[in-house]
Amino acid sequence: xxxxxxxxxxxxxxxxxxxxxxxxxxxxxxxxxxxxxxxxxxxxxxxxxxxxxxxxxxxxxxxxxxxxxxxxxxxxxxxxxxxxxxxxxxxxxxxxxxxxxxxxxxxxxxxxxxxxxxxxxxxxxxxxxxxxxxxxxxxxxxxxxxxxxxxxxxxxxxxxxxxxxxxxxxxxxxxxxxxxxxxxxxxxxxxxxxxxxxxxxxxxxxxxxxxxxxxxxxxxxxxxxxxxxxxxxxxxxxxxxxxxxxxxxxxxxxxxxxxxxxxxxxxxxxxxxxxxxxxxxxxxxxxxxxxxxxxxxxxxxxxxxxxxxxxxxxxxxxxxxxxxxxxxxxxxxxxxxxxxxxxxxxxxxxxxxxxxxxxxxxxxxxxxxxxxxxxxxxxxxxxxxxxxxxxxxxxxxxxxxxxxxxxxxxxxxxxxxxxxxxxxxxxxxxxxxxxxxxxxxxxxxxxxxxxxxxxxxxxxxxxxxxxxxxxxxxxxxxxxxxxxxxxxxxxxxxxxxxxxxxxxxxxxxxxxxxxxxxxxxxxxxxxxxxxxxxxxxxxxxxxxxxxxxxxxxxxxxxxxxxxx
Numbered sequence: 141x142x143x144x145x146x147x148x149x150x151x152x153x154x155x156x157x158x159x160x161x162x163x164x165x166x167x168x169x170x171x172x173x174x175x176x177x178x179x180x181x182x183x184x185x186x187x188x189x190x191x192x193x194x195x196x197x198x199x200x201x202x203x204x205x206x207x208x209x210x211x212x213x214x215x216x217x218x219x220x221x222x223x224x225x226x227x228x229x230x231x232x233x234x235x236x237x238x239x240x241x242x243x244x245x246x247x248x249x250x251x252x253x254x255x256x257x258x259x260x261x262x263x264x265x266x267x268x269x270x271x272x273x274x275x276x277x278x279x280x281x282x283x284x285x286x287x288x289x290x291x292x293x294x295x296x297x298x299x300x301x302x303x304x305x306x307x308x309x310x311x312x313x314x315x316x317x318x319x320x321x322x323x324x325x326x327x328x329x330x331x332x333x334x335x336x337x338x339x340x341x342x343x344x345x346x347x348x349x350x351x352x353x354x355x356x357x358x359x360x361x362x363x364x365x366x367x368x369x370x371x372x373x374x375x376x377x378x379x380x381x382x383x384x385x386x387x388x389x390x391x392x393x394x395x396x397x398x399x400x401x402x403x404x405x406x407x408x409x410x411x412x413x414x415x416x417x418x419x420x421x422x423x424x425x426x427x428x429x430x431x432x433x434x435x436x437x438x439x440x441x442x443x444x445x446x447x448x449x450x451x452x453x454x455x456x457x458x459x460x461x462x463x464x465x466x467x468x469x470x471x472x473x474x475x476x477x478x479x480x481x482x483x484x485x486x487x488x489x490x491x492x493x494x495x496x497x498x499x500x501x502x503x504x505x506x507x508x509x510x511x512x513x514x515x516x517x518x519x520x521x522x523x524x525x526x527x528x529x530x531x532x533x534x535x536x537x538x539x540x541x542x543x544x545x546x547x548x549x550x551x552x553x554x555x556x557x558x559x560x561x562x563x564x565x566x567x568x569x570x571x572x573x574x575x576x577x578x579x580x581x582x583x584x585x586x587x588x589x590x591x592x593x594x595x596x597x598x599x600x601x602x603x604x605x606x607x608x609x610x611x612x613x614x615x616x617x618x619x620x621x622x623x624x625x626x627x628x629x630x631x632x633x634x635x636x637x638x639x640x641x642x643x644x645x646x647x648x649x650x651x652x653x654x655x656x657x658x659x660x661x662x663x664x665x666x667x668x669x670x671x672x673x674x675x676x677x678x679x680x681x682x683x684x685x686x687x688x689x690x691x692x693x694x695x696x697x698x699x700x701x702x703x704x
Contacts, residue, residue: 175200175220175272177285183265184251185293191249191303191344192311198222199243200272200285221273226258228269228287233258236273249344255294256343262296298342302381304329307336307367307675308662309346312539313602316381317491323383327491330410330538331390333374334677336367339381347383357440359386371444373436376408376415376488378454378465389439393454400471401427402484411508411537415486418502421476430469431456431486431496456486456496463494474498509558510534512542512599516554516586521547528560532597533699535674540601543674545611545657545696547636548595553586556599556606567604579604594636594696596657611657615639615694619653619678621646626659630694637697644689645682652678655694655701665696672699 180197202218222244225234235257246254260266272285302325304314316325316339325339338348348365350358356369359381370377370390378391396406396415406415421427432455442448456463457470463486476482476498483503487495511533515526532542556567556579570578574590579601587606596609617628620643630639655665655672666676672694681703693702 175202175274175283175285177270177272177288179270179288179290181290182288183291185265186248186252186255186295188248188295188298188303188342189311191252191340192247192305192309194245195248195251196246196290197243198245198270198288202242219275222270223273224254224258224268224270226260226266226268228289230269230271239272247344249340249346251292252294252297253344255292256297260292260294262294265291265293268292299323301342303340305338305340305346306536306539307338309338309340312337314538315491316379325379325381325383327379328413328488328494329377329379329390330408330413331370331374331377332410332537333370333372335370335374337369338365338367339383341383345383347381350386355440356444357388357438359383359388369444371438371446371449373446375410376413378435387440389437391452391454392436392438392449393433394435396431396433396486398429398431398484399469400429402429402474406484406486413487413489415488416503417484419482419484419498421479421482421498424476424478427474427476427498429472429474429484429496431463431472432469456494458496463496472496476500508534508537508540511560512601513557513560514546514554514597515557515563516552517546517548517550520549520551520592528557532556532599533674535676536600539603542599542601543597544699545594545596545637547593547697548590549592550589553589555586558601567599567601570604572606575608577606579606596663596696609657609663611696615696616656616659617643617653617692618656619649619651620682622649622651626656630692638693638695640691640693642689643692643703645685646687648680648683648685649678652680653682654678657696667701670700670702672696672701 177198177200181195184195186195200220220239221236222239223230223234223236225232227233235254258268260268268290269287270290271287273282275282299321300318302316302318304312304316306312314329316327318325338346340346345361347359347361349356349368350360351364351366352360368388371392373392376393378393379388381388396408398404398406398417402419404417404419406417408415432453435452435454436449437452438444438449442450455466455469456472457466458472463472474484474497477500480500481502482498482500484496484498485503511531513528514530514532515528517530519526530546532544535541535543557563558565564582567579567581568583569585569587570580570583572578574588590608594611596611598607613632614629616626617630618624618626620628628643630641633640657663665672665674666678667673668677668679679701690703695701
């Protein structure tokens with residue numbers, strides 16, 4: 141805004157608020173009234189595992205200000221604050237926040253932090269009182285809304301555990317620990333290459349990569365942050381996440397060697413965060429072994445490049461029956477009860493307790509199904525019996541997460557089956573509606589059918605949950621010519637799931653480009669060699685093309701694309 145406009149608005153506000161006289165006329169500001177406040181919940185039990193979910197929404201009305209002179213417009217001077225207190229007269233213990241809109245949504249973590257600031261005891265239902273305070277100037281009396289009451293049960297804020305969130309800031313099964321509650325979190329993660337994540341502390345603070353500086357391994361809790369990312373080597377990583385220094389680092393361990401009474405090289409079971417090795421025991425007894433491996437350190441000084449990573453090593457020793465990290469490999473004892481085949485397992489999945497044990501027999505990890513099947517999802521189209529023709533593809537092993545696009549017209553609902561032609565092993569409705577909810581293993585009720593149309597399905601079997609997202613008559617390309625917006629679109633064709641359009645390439649994008657089913661950044665497809673992958677690496681076909689205009693055709697149902 142130009143300086144002279146600021147002066148005019150300031151003078152106008154002074155005139156209105158003071159009801160000054162000019163040429164014998166008084167000008168009054170009218171319409172400043174108390175806001176009407178509405179809350180979506182009256183009883184809330186907060187849980188740590190649902191800290192990222194919205195648990196309470198507030199909405200309110202806004203005063204319509206006017207002036208007594210109809211030739212003048214009233215400036216927008218109203219400031220609105222939410223006030224939350226443990227006293228119904230707001231005489232003490234008040235948390236006050238300036239608002240900028242007409243609504244506010246609290247996640248579980250945010251509301252639990254409010255509870256902490258109000259000194260509310262954990263695990264006890266406590267009434268809290270919420271109202272709005274609005275003002276239009278320092279020399280006017282504030283107006284207060286109606287008071288809503290919410291019975292709030294908070295949970296203990298445990299700063300010894302950090303919760304790993306995915307790229308959408310949703311919960312995962314991973315945690316890191318800070319035994320001293322000093323803001324330094326450590327633990328092993330079985331990460332895929334370039335895995336994106338955030339970390340949430342017990343008080344609700346979410347950390348990601350510094351979005352201003354942009355350097356890998358530099359942390360920030362500001363709104364400008366984006367996701368942290370692992371280097372391009374997937375497998376076993378030992379992570380140190382230091383919120384004090386605002387840095388994190390990872391040690392990548394490609395191989396873990398066993399020496400002593402057992403000799404060999406262990407194999408990493410990445411989804412389960414375990415190392416294992418099969419060996420033959422000649423007799424019962426105690427076996428003495430050592431565990432160590434060469435490794436690579438990635439941190440703020442090295443960046444995520446493999447050529448700059450620092451050569452290092454990692455080793456374990458035994459302590460109180462468990463194993464811990466050590467400068468030099470120490471002696472570890474495992475017991476076998478008789479001669480025969482055994483599996484040596486190093487379990488790093490629980491950051492509070494790492495174990496090394498020998499178990500009888502061959503204990504290789506169970507294979508993960510690459511697909512799940514949706515019988516019943518199209519019986520309104522085919523007018524035939526249920527079949528296993530429609531699948532969702534695995535895109536995240538750690539969460540057993542599957543996704544895919546399907547043209548839906550279901551008459552009786554559907555199920556999510558884990559094996560082709562197996563009608564018994566299936567997930568059905570737990571709680572929810574046609575578009576989101578929880579799954580039940582071999583439950584009684586089918587998942588409800590959504591309205592006919594094209595949908596992106598997201599199914600997570602570890603939680604287990606389902607979400608459906610309607611896809612409209614266009615999809616979006618982002619990253620073309622290194623421009624990261626949603627201006628480039630492909631339009632729907634006459635065939636459901638197929639989109640096409642012309643795109644003009646002037647220069648190859650440094651990071652490739654993405655296909656999005658909407659403009660939220662949440663539902664992205666990457667791909668290569670004509671195949672699409674949900675949440676996959678960016679498409680880099682533009683790198684080999686001359687500048688010009690090309691036709692792109694995308695088949696979301698088949699998961700393919702053509703650029704020519």
